[in-house]
Amino acid sequence: MKVFGFAGWSGSGKTTLIEQVIPCITGRGLKVSVIKHTHHAFDVDKPGKDSWRHREAGASEILLISDQRWVLMHELRGDPEPDLSAQLAIMSPCDLVLVEGFKSVQIPKIEIHRPAHGRPLLYPDNPAIVAVATDAQLNVPLPRLDLNAPATVADFILRHQGLT
Numbered sequence: 001m002k003v004f005g006f007a008g009w010s011g012s013g014k015t016t017l018i019e020q021v022i023p024c025i026t027g028r029g030l031k032v033s034v035i036k037h038t039h040h041a042f043d044v045d046k047p048g049k050d051s052w053r054h055r056e057a058g059a060s061e062i063l064l065i066s067d068q069r070w071v072l073m074h075e076l077r078g079d080p081e082p083d084l085s086a087q088l089a090i091m092s093p094c095d096l097v098l099v100e101g102f103k104s105v106q107i108p109k110i111e112i113h114r115p116a117h118g119r120p121l122l123y124p125d126n127p128a129i130v131a132v133a134t135d136a137q138l139n140v141p142l143p144r145l146d147l148n149a150p151a152t153v154a155d156f157i158l159r160h161q162g163l164t
Helices: 014-026 050-056 084-089 150-160
Strands: 002-007 032-036 061-065 070-074 096-100 109-113 129-134 144-146
Touching: 002 014, 014 032, 014 096, 014 150, 032 084, 050 061, 096 150, 109 150, 129 150, 144 150
Parallel strands: 002 096, 002 109, 032 096, 109 129, 129 144
Antiparallel strands: 061 070
16 A cells, blocks of 8 residues: 655644545545544544443454445554554455555655744755645745645545656
């Protein structure tokens, strides 16, 4: 599996860009998966549902399955957060895994940067950043991609990963 990341400050537009890039890639017949890292507590379950009750009772894993989809929830219960390589190891085979977050992990990634947000660029301190997607004119020594042109971003990723 090829792995390519997106990094940027909160609110920069990472999720929106990934959402727009995915159909540009899958439209070429490639299978894409996504790993999103979050620093926030999250729960995909609903209080009172059977699966929630099983977790609350102490189950370490709960697998939900239907004729439409399945999801495996794993409770860490004090264990350390798995690293990206551990997560990639449990993913089903695909052509490309897009990774949102994991800023410090050394995988090739695009930085999403909006100067209007007043945050500094990440790339000078992160050698894994191979391009910057932005909505402004920036003078950077990396390829500058138009944040509002997801097909161009998808083309860059596919070329970079040798998938064209």
